[in-house]
Amino acid sequence: MSDGVDSNRFDRCSNCGAMLAPGTKQCPGCGTPVVEQKPAHSPLKRLFGWRHIRHLLIVLILLMLPHVPQVQNLVPVRLLFWTSPLVLEAITRANEHPETEALLGRPVNAGWLSRGYVWSDETGWSEGKIWIPVDGVKSTGTLYARGGQADSPWVFSELRLISEDGRVLDLLAPIAQPSLVSHKSNVRIYIVPIGGVQGLGLDELPEFYRSRHGISVQLLDPIPLEPKARNTARAQLIFEELIELMHARYPQLAKDKSAFLIGVTDEDMYIQSVNWNFAYTAHDPPKRAGVVSSVRFIPNPLAGNEKLLRARIRKMVSRTMGFVVFDLPRSNDPSSVMYRDLYGSSSADLMSDSFEGLGARAVVNEFRSAHGMQPVQAEIPPEAANFDYSKVDGYYPCLRITKAKNAASKAADVKVTKCVQGVYLDSEVDEIEVDLRIGSVITRTTDLLIPGTIPLAATRCYRSWENRVKSFGRNATLSWDLYPTGSRQPYTYVDVNTCDGNQLHYERISKGTGYADAVYEHRATATAFLGSRFSWNGNGWDLKLRDGSMYLFPESYYAKKPVDGAMIQFRDAKAQAVKLERSDRRTLNRITSPDGRSIKFEHDSADRIYQAEDDQKRKVSYLYDHGGRLVEVRGLGATIRYAYKGNYLINIEENDRRVLEFDYDRRGRISELRLPDGRLYRFDYQFDPANTKRIVRSIITAPDGATTRFEIPSN
Numbered sequence: 001m002s003d004g005v006d007s008n009r010f011d012r013c014s015n016c017g018a019m020l021a022p023g024t025k026q027c028p029g030c031g032t033p034v035v036e037q038k039p040a041h042s043p044l045k046r047l048f049g050w051r052h053i054r055h056l057l058i059v060l061i062l063l064m065l066p067h068v069p070q071v072q073n074l075v076p077v078r079l080l081f082w083t084s085p086l087v088l089e090a091i092t093r094a095n096e097h098p099e100t101e102a103l104l105g106r107p108v109n110a111g112w113l114s115r116g117y118v119w120s121d122e123t124g125w126s127e128g129k130i131w132i133p134v135d136g137v138k139s140t141g142t143l144y145a146r147g148g149q150a151d152s153p154w155v156f157s158e159l160r161l162i163s164e165d166g167r168v169l170d171l172l173a174p175i176a177q178p179s180l181v182s183h184k185s186n187v188r189i190y191i192v193p194i195g196g197v198q199g200l201g202l203d204e205l206p207e208f209y210r211s212r213h214g215i216s217v218q219l220l221d222p223i224p225l226e227p228k229a230r231n232t233a234r235a236q237l238i239f240e241e242l243i244e245l246m247h248a249r250y251p252q253l254a255k256d257k258s259a260f261l262i263g264v265t266d267e268d269m270y271i272q273s274v275n276w277n278f279a280y281t282a283h284d285p286p287k288r289a290g291v292v293s294s295v296r297f298i299p300n301p302l303a304g305n306e307k308l309l310r311a312r313i314r315k316m317v318s319r320t321m322g323f324v325v326f327d328l329p330r331s332n333d334p335s336s337v338m339y340r341d342l343y344g345s346s347s348a349d350l351m352s353d354s355f356e357g358l359g360a361r362a363v364v365n366e367f368r369s370a371h372g373m374q375p376v377q378a379e380i381p382p383e384a385a386n387f388d389y390s391k392v393d394g395y396y397p398c399l400r401i402t403k404a405k406n407a408a409s410k411a412a413d414v415k416v417t418k419c420v421q422g423v424y425l426d427s428e429v430d431e432i433e434v435d436l437r438i439g440s441v442i443t444r445t446t447d448l449l450i451p452g453t454i455p456l457a458a459t460r461c462y463r464s465w466e467n468r469v470k471s472f473g474r475n476a477t478l479s480w481d482l483y484p485t486g487s488r489q490p491y492t493y494v495d496v497n498t499c500d501g502n503q504l505h506y507e508r509i510s511k512g513t514g515y516a517d518a519v520y521e522h523r524a525t526a527t528a529f530l531g532s533r534f535s536w537n538g539n540g541w542d543l544k545l546r547d548g549s550m551y552l553f554p555e556s557y558y559a560k561k562p563v564d565g566a567m568i569q570f571r572d573a574k575a576q577a578v579k580l581e582r583s584d585r586r587t588l589n590r591i592t593s594p595d596g597r598s599i600k601f602e603h604d605s606a607d608r609i610y611q612a613e614d615d616q617k618r619k620v621s622y623l624y625d626h627g628g629r630l631v632e633v634r635g636l637g638a639t640i641r642y643a644y645k646g647n648y649l650i651n652i653e654e655n656d657r658r659v660l661e662f663d664y665d666r667r668g669r670i671s672e673l674r675l676p677d678g679r680l681y682r683f684d685y686q687f688d689p690a691n692t693k694r695i696v697r698s699i700i701t702a703p704d705g706a707t708t709r710f711e712i713p714s715n
Contacts (some may be wrong), residue, residue: 050458071447086128086154087114089364094134094161097171102150103163104136111135125150147364148350152334153560154364155350172352172362174212179610180356181631183215187258187325192246193222193397194237194265200294201310202264213355215321223249237269239282243289251613254287260325262317263291280342283317283323288318297345303413312348316408322355329647332469332711333606338627353624361604365585367564370557373535376517378510385509387523387531394525395420397701397710399434399673399681401660411677412659416700416708420525421502424479425570426455432660433500436698436710439669439685440465441662442500447635448612448622452595453586455580458612458620458653460505463501463599464648465668470562471587471601472622473630475647476644478601480580482586484534484541484553491518494534496543496551497562504535509586540568548573552558555696563587563607679703 013027015669019643050704069347086469087110092107094100123150134144146158159171166359184337189209191202203218227556229241246261247254253261258332269291271279280297297312299305319337322328334350336357343349352358395418419433433442441464448458458478460472470477475517479499486494486506491514495503506520520534529590541553558564563586570578576594583589587607593596602611606628613619624631631646633640641653648668652659665685673681686697 012227021352071477083407086118086145086147088160090132090143091157092359093171094143100161100170103140103161103167103169104134104141106136110712149347154219155334155365156362157350164450172358179604179608179622179624181625183213183326183626189215189217189260189262189321189325191217191219191255192233192261192263194242194263195225195267197222197266199306200264200313205314208314211341214666218219234270236278237265237267239271239279239291240262240273241289241293241446245282247288254284260275260287261289262320264294265291265319266294268295269293280344281320283320285324285327288324290324292316292320297348312345315348315353318353318355326626328355329474331357331362331628332504335358335362356606356628360585361605368558369555371515373516373553374538374646376516378519378521380510389530392523392526397436397698403430412675421498421504423482423498424457424459426457428457430458434683438465438682438695441670444500448614448618450593450597450599450614452573452597454575454591454593456591456597456599458599460500461499462649468499468562468648469628471609473624474628475632478609479586480591481563481566482551483562491515494520497555504529539675606651
């Protein structure tokens, strides 16, 4: 070891060159101040300097950008702002629930940041789970929301409000619906385990259906599988053979018209008659039987998710019950067990245990505004503006039944005639029509009428081929819910849809292809709408008649349902206005005439009208079945009941007296109409050989045997 000093550690004076010891502040020879030098870094330290680290981070970020969505989905918890759409929708539902006031006090507001996640996968499935800090007038707490989205709007599957002291309010728990009738009770439902079924919670179902739905359900003993029920090549059970197996084991129930069998198997199955790859559920209503397969609803992993599996199977049993026992149609509500599309466990998890669904309580309203351009001066060529209205007809062949007013004992007036479109806003009507162009049944009934400067009529219409849920349930709507549809990009035509399913057609007459300079004109029917024009006003659409009266419609480019684009105001030729008050969900709350007279409407959670009341306190109530079909109207001096087969109206009763009966052919076109006095009208149709869906000729056979033929033009 050496005690020497390393000369490399000494610096030299910049002025005289004298050697300086480390730490010297001033040269002892010439007095020149010594400038302190920074120590030299090693090559390794220079490599990992901040500048190089910064460059390295930039490169890493650029390399990671394509993988951000995948990485984001792996992060289980993120922060969502209070402005997140799902957060806002959850808070809205918390404030709308009647028990929120007692728990936290209203209004309930969201905190700035919510904990949770929202992610999507490659199949289009999206899922979200959020914990929202909330403040009420009385207390604070947490709003827990879970939802998903497949081919439908976002749906909340769980929504719970939790106070700081631990009390819990389930915002999606069943509530009394004033608009619903009870399930039919003259049926007996039997659940049949097929094979060695275990762990599906079938023993819990009788009590569940009794307490939840008031339905009597019995669990039968399991039946063993037989070789003929299995396709060994496909390793699947055969649905049709499973039905025969249940009938063979329980022959008395198979003969009993009031008994229904719902089989449950834990093996995969398929429907032989259609040769699908597999079936989640299958049903045969004429045989009063159906089967549920559990194999594709098993969670992964199953351990710890047994409750989820039981819930999925319970919903599938309810779904099969809806088809087989209650003849319910498929629903457009993804929270209903009768939802139109079933995509396995994802769809099942969005369903509630409700046949009718939770409606607005669970389904997120995705409507938003899009267009906002100022109107552009339209250019209408002279040849487009000149049109001979005198040549227009637009009437179509029909059979029309008009009820004798205030005379139940008189026979209804039946005419084979020609009809034309109308809007039914200001006059009373009570009629049934058969549209012979397509063989559909139409009803129009005014429940309330207020006279005045502009009379107000609350008229509801039904059309057998509509197949949409509107303000009076499936296939039925209110006359004031007129709404436009049409082409876009390019904007070439518009149809104004009336309550009875007819359309007032408007063709573009202005130059261009956009909406801001579009002018459309109606030239199809010899009605008050002949020559009327439809155009953009900067915030919506104006439909202006030649007499100066006007219908106003909102901007509705992203409309999700008909009422999103429904009329918002009417003005007569003297500029007197009927005021229409609509909710955030666009349902009509009230109509008010220029005289101040009004009719208000109450809606249920499915946005259906369940009560109409005028300013004289006259009320009309509306009841629906669990398939969303209007089945009873308690009106002014009369109770009217409607019965359906699927979505087709099959009879009408008034004050317990049968008024009309309808039969349909296999294509859904009316084939027979019966009146209570015994009169029977028959309908036949001849089709275009080149297009078997288009009627070219309709034939009516009257009760006396006389026939009337109508040629149906191609347009």
